[in-house]
Amino acid sequence: MSDAESAADAGFDEWLDAAEDGEAYALECANGHGSLPPRRVCPDCGSTDLEEVALPETGAVQTFTVTHVPTPAFEEDAPYATAIADFGSVGITGQVVGVDPGDVETGMTVELEITVSETTGERVIGFQPV
Ligand SMILES: [Zn+2]
Incomplete structure (x- = not known):
């Protein structure tokens, strides 16, 4: 497994941990497109300015x-x-x-x-x- 893949897996595991604690979040770009971790780039518009927002x-x-x-x-x-x-x-x-x-x-x-x-x-x- 490459480093990139293990980082991606860790990102989603962390998200599952947060969701289990009732603290699930989405990543949103300035255009309001939402996605789930692991993400570094908005899948809709390519923005790299992603912010965590509570679900x-x-x-x-x-x-x-x-x-x-x-x-x-x-x-x-x-x-x-x-x-x-x-x-x-x-x-x-x-x-x-x-x-x-x-x-x-x-x-x-x-x-x-x-x-x-x-x-x-x-x-x-x-x-x-x-
Ligand atoms: Zn976007």
Whole structure:
């Protein structure tokens, strides 16, 4: 693994730590484009002037898919719903937890819940409906 890759991984781990403590944040450029770490450059406009801003406590499900036949890495977790939720300026992809996948709806209000994949044991972003 290159130095750049390990720095990137550390950045996201730190973000997961912050999210677990209820201190999730986004990186925003002066144009209001949001993204998640690790970033040094805005993915929308290329700005390198990124500022940490606190994420709203809740987000809204924008779109989702229900997976019944997962990839092997997630086979113990199926069926599950994967959603993209808007948290202010940033869209976050995560697995909806604590609810039957059939009950997930567009526009549903969710909060971040850092969870552990039953298959890989790694931390992943989850969404808990509120
Ligand atoms: Zn930008």
